[in-house]
Amino acid sequence: MSSPIQLQPDETFILNVGPQHPATHGVLRVKMEMNGEYIVDAETVIGYIHRMHEKMGEVKTYPQYLMNLSRMDYLGAMGYSHGHVLVVEKAAGIEVPERAEYIRAIMVELNRVASHLFWFGAFVMDLGGFSPLMYALQDREYILDMMEAVTGSRLTYCYFRFGGLYNDIDDDFISAARRFIPRMRKSLKKYHKLVTGNIIFHKRLEGIAPLTKEMCRKYGASSAVARGSGINFDVRKNEPYSVYPEFDFDVPVYHECDSLARYNVRMEEMEQSLRIIEQGLDKLPDGPIMPKKKPKLIKPPAGDYYQAVETARGSFGIRLVSDGTKTPYRLKLRSPTYSNMHLFDEACRGMMIMDALAFMGSLDLVIPEIDR
Amino acid sequence: MILEKTKSGLLKMFPEPEPVETAVEETSEEDEKKNASKEPRKNGVVERDYSVHGYHLDAQVSPEQLLEAVAILDDLEFFIESITGVDWIKEDQLEVVYDFSRYDFDTCRVVIRTRINRAAPVVPTITGLYAGANWHERETHEFFGIKFEGHPHLIPLLLPEDADFHPLLKDFKA
Amino acid sequence: MGTQNVPSSVVQFAIVDKLINIGRANSLWPLTFGIACCAIEMMATGCARFDMSRFGAEVFRPSARQSDVMIVAGTITKKMMPGIKTLYDQMPEPKWVMALGNCAISGGPFAFEGQYSIVLGADEFLPVDVYIPGCPPRPEALLQGIIELEHLVSDWKRWKNPEAA
Amino acid sequence: MSLTLLNVIVAVVIAIAFAAANAAYLVWAERRGAARIQRRPGPNINGPFGLLQPPLDGIKLMAKQLLIPGGADKVLFIAAPVLAMFPAIMSFVTIPFSDSIVAKNMNVGILMIFAFASMGGMSLLFAGWSSRNKYAMMSSVRAVSQAVAYEIPMLITTITVVMIAGSMDLMEIVHQQSASILHWNIFPLLGNSHNILMPFSFLIFFTCTLAETNRAPFDLGEAESELVAGFHTEYGSMGFGLFFMGEYANIVIGSCMTVILFLGGWSCPFGLFPGVWWFLLKLYLLIATFIWIRWTFPRTTIYGLLNLSWKILIPLSLFNLLFTAGLIKVF
Numbered sequence A: 001m002s003s004p005i006q007l008q009p010d011e012t013f014i015l016n017v018g019p020q021h022p023a024t025h026g027v028l029r030v031k032m033e034m035n036g037e038y039i040v041d042a043e044t045v046i047g048y049i050h051r052m053h054e055k056m057g058e059v060k061t062y063p064q065y066l067m068n069l070s071r072m073d074y075l076g077a078m079g080y081s082h083g084h085v086l087v088v089e090k091a092a093g094i095e096v097p098e099r100a101e102y103i104r105a106i107m108v109e110l111n112r113v114a115s116h117l118f119w120f121g122a123f124v125m126d127l128g129g130f131s132p133l134m135y136a137l138q139d140r141e142y143i144l145d146m147m148e149a150v151t152g153s154r155l156t157y158c159y160f161r162f163g164g165l166y167n168d169i170d171d172d173f174i175s176a177a178r179r180f181i182p183r184m185r186k187s188l189k190k191y192h193k194l195v196t197g198n199i200i201f202h203k204r205l206e207g208i209a210p211l212t213k214e215m216c217r218k219y220g221a222s223s224a225v226a227r228g229s230g231i232n233f234d235v236r237k238n239e240p241y242s243v244y245p246e247f248d249f250d251v252p253v254y255h256e257c258d259s260l261a262r263y264n265v266r267m268e269e270m271e272q273s274l275r276i277i278e279q280g281l282d283k284l285p286d287g288p289i290m291p292k293k294k295p296k297l298i299k300p301p302a303g304d305y306y307q308a309v310e311t312a313r314g315s316f317g318i319r320l321v322s323d324g325t326k327t328p329y330r331l332k333l334r335s336p337t338y339s340n341m342h343l344f345d346e347a348c349r350g351m352m353i354m355d356a357l358a359f360m361g362s363l364d365l366v367i368p369e370i371d372r
Numbered sequence B: 001m002i003l004e005k006t007k008s009g010l011l012k013m014f015p016e017p018e019p020v021e022t023a024v025e026e027t028s029e030e031d032e033k034k035n036a037s038k039e040p041r042k043n044g045v046v047e048r049d050y051s052v053h054g055y056h057l058d059a060q061v062s063p064e065q066l067l068e069a070v071a072i073l074d075d076l077e078f079f080i081e082s083i084t085g086v087d088w089i090k091e092d093q094l095e096v097v098y099d100f101s102r103y104d105f106d107t108c109r110v111v112i113r114t115r116i117n118r119a120a121p122v123v124p125t126i127t128g129l130y131a132g133a134n135w136h137e138r139e140t141h142e143f144f145g146i147k148f149e150g151h152p153h154l155i156p157l158l159l160p161e162d163a164d165f166h167p168l169l170k171d172f173k174a
Numbered sequence C: 001m002g003t004q005n006v007p008s009s010v011v012q013f014a015i016v017d018k019l020i021n022i023g024r025a026n027s028l029w030p031l032t033f034g035i036a037c038c039a040i041e042m043m044a045t046g047c048a049r050f051d052m053s054r055f056g057a058e059v060f061r062p063s064a065r066q067s068d069v070m071i072v073a074g075t076i077t078k079k080m081m082p083g084i085k086t087l088y089d090q091m092p093e094p095k096w097v098m099a100l101g102n103c104a105i106s107g108g109p110f111a112f113e114g115q116y117s118i119v120l121g122a123d124e125f126l127p128v129d130v131y132i133p134g135c136p137p138r139p140e141a142l143l144q145g146i147i148e149l150e151h152l153v154s155d156w157k158r159w160k161n162p163e164a165a
Numbered sequence D: 001m002s003l004t005l006l007n008v009i010v011a012v013v014i015a016i017a018f019a020a021a022n023a024a025y026l027v028w029a030e031r032r033g034a035a036r037i038q039r040r041p042g043p044n045i046n047g048p049f050g051l052l053q054p055p056l057d058g059i060k061l062m063a064k065q066l067l068i069p070g071g072a073d074k075v076l077f078i079a080a081p082v083l084a085m086f087p088a089i090m091s092f093v094t095i096p097f098s099d100s101i102v103a104k105n106m107n108v109g110i111l112m113i114f115a116f117a118s119m120g121g122m123s124l125l126f127a128g129w130s131s132r133n134k135y136a137m138m139s140s141v142r143a144v145s146q147a148v149a150y151e152i153p154m155l156i157t158t159i160t161v162v163m164i165a166g167s168m169d170l171m172e173i174v175h176q177q178s179a180s181i182l183h184w185n186i187f188p189l190l191g192n193s194h195n196i197l198m199p200f201s202f203l204i205f206f207t208c209t210l211a212e213t214n215r216a217p218f219d220l221g222e223a224e225s226e227l228v229a230g231f232h233t234e235y236g237s238m239g240f241g242l243f244f245m246g247e248y249a250n251i252v253i254g255s256c257m258t259v260i261l262f263l264g265g266w267s268c269p270f271g272l273f274p275g276v277w278w279f280l281l282k283l284y285l286l287i288a289t290f291i292w293i294r295w296t297f298p299r300t301t302i303y304g305l306l307n308l309s310w311k312i313l314i315p316l317s318l319f320n321l322l323f324t325a326g327l328i329k330v331f
Helices: A055-059 A062-070 A077-094 A098-126 A129-153 A172-196 A199-205 A213-219 A223-227 A259-283 A336-347 A351-363 A367-371 B002-011 B025-037 B063-075 B134-146 C011-025 C037-046 C081-090 C102-108 C139-154 D003-036 D053-062 D072-091 D109-117 D119-130 D136-165 D170-177 D198-212 D237-262 D276-294 D302-330
Strands: A013-017 A027-035 A040-047 A303-311 A315-322 A331-333 B046-047 B055-060 B078-089 B091-099 B110-117 B122-124 B148-151 C070-075 C096-100 C129-134
Touching: A013 D136, A027 A336, A027 A351, A040 A351, A055 A062, A055 A199, A062 A367, A062 C096, A077 A098, A077 A303, A077 A315, A098 A129, A098 A172, A098 A259, A098 A351, A129 A172, A129 C037, A172 A199, A199 A259, A199 D302, A213 A336, A213 B078, A223 A315, A223 A336, A223 B025, A223 C081, A259 A351, A315 B078, A315 B091, A315 C011, A315 D072, A331 A367, A336 A351, A336 A367, A336 B134, B002 B046, B002 B055, B002 D119, B055 B063, B063 B110, B063 B122, B078 B134, B078 C096, B110 B122, B122 C037, B134 B148, B148 C011, C011 C139, C011 D053, C037 C070, C037 C139, C070 C081, C070 D053, C096 C102, C096 C139, C139 D237, D003 D053, D003 D072, D003 D237, D003 D276, D072 D109, D072 D119, D109 D119, D109 D136, D109 D237, D109 D302, D119 D136, D119 D237, D136 D170, D136 D198, D136 D237, D136 D302, D170 D237, D198 D237, D198 D302
Parallel strands: B055 B110, B122 B148, C070 C096, C096 C129
Antiparallel strands: A013 A027, A027 A040, A303 A315, A315 A331, B046 B055, B078 B091, B091 B110
16 A cells, blocks of 8 residues: 555654664665655665675685585575576686486476575564464575585585586485475465465555566666566576476566565466476486586686576576686676666655565565675 | 667767667676676777666766766656675776666566775665665665765675674685 | 772672573564575574574564674675664674674675775674674574573573583 | 562562463464364374474573664663563452452452553564664554554453443452352343343454564554564564563453453353353463464454454444443433
C-alpha cells in the first residue's frame, strides 16, 4: 500500500536503520527520513563490510584469488567462482573438459537452490514468520552435506580450478543428488502450502513496492528483481555460457512488479534449478575433469576480458584487465545486488517502514557482495 | 540489428572516422599488446570478438563526447551494468569504463571508455541519464579520485565518509 | 590475608555466587549480530540440525541491552569498528565476546600487505573471551565455543573432559 | 474482618505465585513448543526436559546490570515494567478457577478485569516514551493504537455475553453454562438465548485477545524485524524480564476470560466431575493455540491490523450485539 496521505516535510525525523539491525541481514545502514511510519526519503550507506576484493585481485596471482570469490557471496559462492574461472579460461585460452563443465553447472544449480532456500527463510523471517527458516535451513543442510563431501567445505567453496575442478564427483554424490530432487520438490510443495497460501503473507506483499521496467533498466537490476517486473532477462539464456544451452529450462517471468512477483520468481527458479540438476545428472559424460594441456603459470595475454554469469542473486559480471603478468592488472567485480540495492533509495519513498523492510527482503541482499 | 544500429549511432560521433579496426582475432590482440606498451589507442569504435573478449562493441570517446555516447545507448534501451576505472600509470592516464548491456535476446554488450589525465581527472556525470550510475560513480571517485562533474552527492561510498585516499591507484600505499 | 579466619556467616555468598554463575552460563543470550560469512554458520547453528537452543542459548536478542554475549561473526572493517564498539558498550554487564572465524581473530584471508580497510581481529578493541577458528567455523565449533564459554563463566563443567574420564 | 483481610492477602500471594510460575513455565513451553514445530529438540539439557531453563534464565536476568540509558525519564522508565506486571496479577484475584477456588469473587468481576487490562497499554506507552529511543517510540505508538482499536470489539463482544447471562459475575456466568457442552456460550443451543452467531463472537474475542496481548500475528509492538525489540529495546535485565512475564500473565488472563465467557469455565463437557482440572485443561489448550499461532503465521502490517479492527471486527461485533439484543427481546 503506497502512501495515501500527504507527507509534510517539516514533521520528519531521521531513523537510522542499521548497521546492526535485524532486518538488514548484515551490516547495511539506511538513513531514513520518516514522517511517522512513512518514509519520506532514504539514503543507503554501504561499505561496512568492504573487504577489498578488487584490491586483492591486483595483489594476488590468479590461482591465489580463487578463494576470494566464494567469500564475496557466501550463499551462492559457486556461481561467482564460475564467473571467475570462465573469464580467466577465456583470457588464457584454456580448454575445459566437458565433464567438468557439467559438474560445474550441477554444482552452481545446487548452490542456487541452497541460496534461494536461505533467502526464502530469511524473507519470511523478515515478515515475522520464524518456522519456515528452520524448515528451509534443514533442507539446505542436505545440499551442504552433498557439496561438502565433494568440495570439502560447507559454505566458502574453492572447488573450481582454471580448466577444471579440484575433485571429481562420485557415485555417492550422484545417488544423493538423485534422492534429493524429489525430496526438494516435496518440500517446495510444503512451502507453498505453508507460506505462499497464507493470507497475511499475500496481503503483505501484493502490490508492495512496484518497480517499473524503466526503473530496472536505469539501475541495471537483474535476477528476480528484473524478472518480477516483466523483464525476461537471464544471462543463462540471453548470453549462454558453459553448457547451459544443453539444458532445457524456463525462465520464470512475472508482470506484477511487486514483492510477491519477486517471491514467486525465486520459488519457481528453485524448481527450474532442480530440472537442470536432473538433466545434468542424466547427461553427465565420462572423462577427465582437468585438461591434459594446461599452462603451469597462468598469464593471460594483455587485454580486456568480460564475462557475465547468472548467479543466485543476478547477473554477475567480471572484468579482467590483463597486462600479461601473473597478476591481473585490474579486476572489476560487477555485483548484482549492488545495482538491486541501489533501487531501494528511490523505490521506498512514501512507503511504510514495514513494507519497505519487506521490500528490502525481497531484493535478496548479501551485504559483503554489495560492498565487495 | 541492434549491433549495427548502435555502431552506426556511435560512429556518427566521429565525423572523420578513423580506419575502423574490425575484429580479426590475432591482429587485434597484437594491436592491444602494442597499444598497452606504446601509445594509447585513438578514440573510435571497435567491434570486438565476443567469444574472446565477452563484449561486442568497444568505443573510446573523449570526456566531452561521453554524454552524447551514453545518450545514444539510453535511446536504444541499454541498461547500465557498471562503471569502473583503470589506472594506466605508465601513460599517466586514468580510464573510466562504462559497461552497458541489453535485457532482450538481441545480445549486445557495449563498452564505452574515456581517458583522462591523471593530473586533472574530471569527467561529466551520467547520473542525469542513468540514475543507477550514482553509486558506480561514487565508487569510482573514491577508488581512483576521478571527479564526476555535476554528480549530486560525490562522497565516499564504500570507504569511511572522511576517507581521502584512493586505494586502487597503482601508486597507493596503505 | 590468606591466613585470616573469615567468620562464617549465615548467608553463604560463595554459594549464591556459584548459583548466579551457573545461571549466567546456562542462559547465554547472543546478540543478533552477523557481519559476514560466519553469520550464516551462526544461523545454521541456531537452526534445526545443530540447535543451539539445547543449551538455552537460542534466544537471539536484537537489542544489545538484553543480550549477554556478542558473537563477532565476520570481518571487522574500519568503518564498522566504531559501531561494534558502541554495541559492546550498550550491553549491560556481565558480558562476553566471542570471536567467530579467522577474520574476527586476526583478519583472516583479508589481512595482506597494503590492506586499507579491515581491523586485524576483534581483540584489537574488545576483550575477547573465546576464539573459534575456521573460515567459516563449522556449527559444531560454535557449539564447542559456547560450551567453553560456559566453563569460563561458571567453572562448572557440563561434561567431563574425555581424557579425564 | 481481619480474617477476610488475611484471606485476601494469602489469595493475592497465591495469585502472584501462580502468575509468576505460569509466566516462567509458559516461556519454557513456548520454547519447547516452538522447537517441536520447527523440528528441533529445544532446551533439553538443563534439567529433565530443560525444566531448569526458566529458573536459570531468571537468575541470570536478576543478576544482570540494571541500566538506565542516559536521557531516559527515570521515573517512568522504572514504572513501566512494574505497570506491565501489576494489573495482570491483580486480575487474577477475581478469576474463579472453580466453585471454591477464587480469591475474591465480585459481582462486577468483568468490569474489574477490563479496567486493569486497559492499564497494559499505558505501560507500553510509558516504556516507549521514557526510553528516548525512536524505535521504542514508534513501537509504543503502534501498541497504544492497537490496544485502543481492539479493546472496543472485545468489550462489545463481552457485553453480548453479559446480556445473555444477565450478570457481570464471573461465577454466575460459568454456572449458567455448567450443564453440558451444549450450554457453553460458544454454542448456546440450550442456553438462555439461541444465538447462532456465538461462534463468531468467540472468534472475535479470541482475535482481540491475541491482539491485546501483543502476540503474533499482531505483535507489532515488538516487531523484531522492523523495530529492533520494540518498546523494550532499551530494557535489559529484570525490566525486560518483567515485560516478558507481564506478557505471559496477560496471555493467561486473556485465556482465562475466554474459558469463562465461552468455554464453560470449570464445567465438564459431559457434565461429569466439574472442577479446576477442567478449567486448567481448557486454559492450557488455549495457550497452546496461542503458541501454535505465533510460530505459524507471519506478522500483519499496522494498517492491516487497524483495518481489521475498525472495518471488520467492530461492525461485526456491533451487529452481533444488536442481533443478540433482538433475540433476548423476542424469546
